[in-house]
Amino acid sequence: MSFDVQGLKFDDKGLIPAIAQDETSGEVLMMAWMNAESVERTLQTGRVTYWSRSRQSFWVKGESSGHVQELVDFRVDCDRDCLLVVVRQTGPACHTNRRSCFYTAVREGEEIELMKPMHG
Amino acid sequence: MSFDVQGLKFDDKGLIPAIAQDETSGEVLMMAWMNAESVERTLQTGRVTYWSRSRQSFWVKGESSGHVQELVDFRVDCDRDCLLVVVRQTGPACHTNRRSCFYTAVREGEEIELMKPMHG
Numbered sequence: 318m319s320f321d322v323q324g325l326k327f328d329d330k331g332l333i334p335a336i337a338q339d340e341t342s343g344e345v346l347m348m349a350w351m352n353a354e355s356v357e358r359t360l361q362t363g364r365v366t367y368w369s370r371s372r373q374s375f376w377v378k379g380e381s382s383g384h385v386q387e388l389v390d391f392r393v394d395c396d397r398d399c400l401l402v403v404v405r406q407t408g409p410a411c412h413t414n415r416r417s418c419f420y421t422a423v424r425e426g427e428e429i430e431l432m433k434p435m436h437g
Numbered sequence: 438m439s440f441d442v443q444g445l446k447f448d449d450k451g452l453i454p455a456i457a458q459d460e461t462s463g464e465v466l467m468m469a470w471m472n473a474e475s476v477e478r479t480l481q482t483g484r485v486t487y488w489s490r491s492r493q494s495f496w497v498k499g500e501s502s503g504h505v506q507e508l509v510d511f512r513v514d515c516d517r518d519c520l521l522v523v524v525r526q527t528g529p530a531c532h533t534n535r536r537s538c539f540y541t542a543v544r545e546g547e548e549i550e551l552m553k554p555m556h557g
Contacts, residue, residue: 318548320543334454338465345458345465394467420512422513424510424511
């Protein structure tokens with residue numbers, strides 16, 4: 318079956334959540350949003366391209382930082398309202414310079430920092 | 438630092454996306470939504486509890502199917518607007534009986550089914 322971006326379920330702002338997972342470690346790196354055109358750009362270019370809600374513009378991940386995400390596999394969930402992009406991540410995925418945005422755990426009511434910023 | 442559920446950023450419907458990841462395989466199983474009380478219930482009970490947008494009610498994952506998600510680790514992202522729950526999953530996570538909801542890949546414009554429904 319051919320993939321049709323219009324078959325995805327976008328929310329009332331025209332957006333769909335996209336989870337980025339590291340192809341090697343399996344680590345969940347981040348979650349951001351895509352609109353129909355960022356889905357198409359991601360598939361066409363192989364560079365993961367989100368829609369920045371704060372800047373209201375396309376966000377080619379790593380375009381300014383160099384911390385690009387090369388698309389390895391693009392997946393759609395059963396309800397077609399969430400995406401999973403498996404990526405080859407250069408450098409840290411998080412703007413805090415940590416490998417993943419999910420570096421805070423909640424254990425017994427306390428917040429625990431699981432990883433430190435990367436160097437360089 | 439103590440965790441305060443009110444420090445999370447909920448959307449205009451009072452919801453926050455929660456990604457479930459299998460503790461053993463690292464596989465991303467599903468994404469669903471939580472409100473403040475489902476976050477608290479998840480942390481208190483150790484049973485992952487979403488908010489069903491279609492039914493407008495709490496959804497203790499597996500309550501009817503038996504395909505429960507036991508909470509192993511609860512994580513918050515850098516922006517505090519997305520959650521990652523690491524879980525011990527009993528049976529399939531997806532309502533289609535597949536291990537993960539992300540069983541469809543898009544490759545060269547075609548949809549590919551990556552996994553079949555589980556038996557039993």
